[in-house]
Amino acid sequence: MLLQVENVxxxxxxxxxxxxxxxxxxxxxxxxxxxxxxxxxxxxxxxISGLVPLKSGAIVYDGKKLHELPPHLIARMGVxxxxxxxxxxxTLTVEENLNLGGYGCPxxxxxxxxxxxxxxxxxxxxxxxxxxxxxxxxxxxxxAIGRGLMRSPRLMLLDEPSLGLAPLLVxxxxxxxxxxxxxxxxxxxxxxxxxxxxxxxxxxHVLEVGRIVLSGPAREIAADERVxxxxxxxxxxxxxxxxxxxxxx
Amino acid sequence: MLTFLQQLLNGLxxxxxxxxVALGYSLVYAILKLINFAHGDLFGLGAYIGYTVFVYAxxxxxxxxxxxxxxxxxxxxxxxxxxxxxxxxxxVAYRPIYPIGRLPAVVSAxxxxxxxxxxxxxxxxxxxxAYQEHFIPTGFWQIGEFRIRVLQxxxxxxxxxLLGILYLVVEKTTFGAAVxxxxxDRETAALMGIDFLKVIRFAFAVGPAxxxxxxxxxxxxxRQINFTMGWVYxxxxxxxxxxGGIGNIPGAMVGGVxxxxxxxxxxxxxxxxxKDVFVFAALMLMLIFRxxxxxxxxxxxxx
Numbered sequence: 001m002l003l004q005v006e007n008v009x010x011x012x013x014x015x016x017x018x019x020x021x022x023x024x025x026x027x028x029x030x031x032x033x034x035x036x037x038x039x040x041x042x043x044x045x046x047x048i049s050g051l052v053p054l055k056s057g058a059i060v061y062d063g064k065k066l067h068e069l070p071p072h073l074i075a076r077m078g079v080x081x082x083x084x085x086x087x088x089x090x091t092l093t094v095e096e097n098l099n100l101g102g103y104g105c106p107x108x109x110x111x112x113x114x115x116x117x118x119x120x121x122x123x124x125x126x127x128x129x130x131x132x133x134x135x136x137x138x139x140x141x142x143x144a145i146g147r148g149l150m151r152s153p154r155l156m157l158l159d160e161p162s163l164g165l166a167p168l169l170v171x172x173x174x175x176x177x178x179x180x181x182x183x184x185x186x187x188x189x190x191x192x193x194x195x196x197x198x199x200x201x202x203x204x205h206v207l208e209v210g211r212i213v214l215s216g217p218a219r220e221i222a223a224d225e226r227v228x229x230x231x232x233x234x235x236x237x238x239x240x241x242x243x244x245x246x247x248x249x
Numbered sequence: 250m251l252t253f254l255q256q257l258l259n260g261l262x263x264x265x266x267x268x269x270v271a272l273g274y275s276l277v278y279a280i281l282k283l284i285n286f287a288h289g290d291l292f293g294l295g296a297y298i299g300y301t302v303f304v305y306a307x308x309x310x311x312x313x314x315x316x317x318x319x320x321x322x323x324x325x326x327x328x329x330x331x332x333x334x335x336x337x338x339x340x341v342a343y344r345p346i347y348p349i350g351r352l353p354a355v356v357s358a359x360x361x362x363x364x365x366x367x368x369x370x371x372x373x374x375x376x377x378x379a380y381q382e383h384f385i386p387t388g389f390w391q392i393g394e395f396r397i398r399v400l401q402x403x404x405x406x407x408x409x410x411l412l413g414i415l416y417l418v419v420e421k422t423t424f425g426a427a428v429x430x431x432x433x434d435r436e437t438a439a440l441m442g443i444d445f446l447k448v449i450r451f452a453f454a455v456g457p458a459x460x461x462x463x464x465x466x467x468x469x470x471x472r473q474i475n476f477t478m479g480w481v482y483x484x485x486x487x488x489x490x491x492x493g494g495i496g497n498i499p500g501a502m503v504g505g506v507x508x509x510x511x512x513x514x515x516x517x518x519x520x521x522x523x524k525d526v527f528v529f530a531a532l533m534l535m536l537i538f539r540x541x542x543x544x545x546x547x548x549x550x551x552x
Contacts, residue, residue, distance in 0.1 A: 051436055071439035080440075087437040089430045096426045100441045103427055151442065 289483015
């Protein structure tokens, strides 16, 4: 196992955001974590990348205890966290944003990674001298992902990459994620867009108010009745279908 | 016309002092959103370290290296000593308090300011100390009735060079981009592998070092120093920071120079006694009509 999250609990003051959560990611796979707003998905990723302290439990990556390290050292180990809401540095140029993604890496490596990112997202190359804050939402998401790819990632944590994007861009972002995964980068993705996430994932977990309530291969999770009802809009879909039938002559 | 030119030169000189000190406020504010009230007294400490080197090393260093060698030694000692003091202050007075909140940190900063000025008084005494003529470059050029002192040229050149270097480091290097990234969004900067503490140490070493250089220059320019000088200059430089736009390096420079010019022109045309009135009136007008300062951008609050 590359990443092992064992019985992790996180609390913000008196509020417990994660309750004894366990999951693992092994080499080359995509693991999706589904859940509603406030289920603890973002907290899970923040705990892995060291942004929030654990109350109990352990996070082991490649044999090292991540929960004892500060976030910048975790990032330097190749655990790349692409935060929710893109969080590009708005008053820095696109190129400066990318360079920071490879902060502390050798110059040639940064240059090579930048070529790859420009190949994946040609629009970033066109706008390399523009301030990141002037990009459109979709372009900012590409920049956020591209920035994460600058430090040849060994594990990628993606937080709601489809949030606030037009449907066409969502497809493009997910296609890019699959492409990155094909290069051998394991991915832990957290999404409200359950259908999209289950489409590309190998394993999936369902998080409800800080607890994992369902785990398994993505295909099985997608077929689960409760998941269909709660996350895939199953109920609404069937109701609409029935309404259509009753209207038919 | 002569008064104008002479006051212009004086104003630029004084403005350089303010710009040097204002940068220290701005750097720390940009990164921590904290006003380091101890910064003015770090500037005072620099003036005293420089003085000590000049007085006690005069015999040794002065005879071997000459006046310029002595000056260089004084500046380097003041800059390094004050940078060390800045780092220590960060470690003992601020770092334990960051997690509690911004207001307690400001109180801690005020406490540190009081401690520092009293420390200076305890070590060097409460009386004015004189920067003596034999360790100050006293030459000047006379063009008609217009006089340019060597010291003024030295001050203007060093402010141009040092502040220019700082500007280039922050705006053009990857480390500078990391500093700006931390200022914008500390959490995301950490995800990039940027060590927050390293950036803080940069601000708390470079700011006080520049302040110390200004302190030594002020000693040379006015020929005397006092343990309260940090408070006066700190307040003026803080005003300059607000005028130019806090958290913004070119803003601190512009604010400093403008403030110096305003003071010198008021002193030249109205009365030296009125200069502070005009300075703080300018501050109030700026706060009313453009609270972000001249070069300050409207900062979108994070949601």
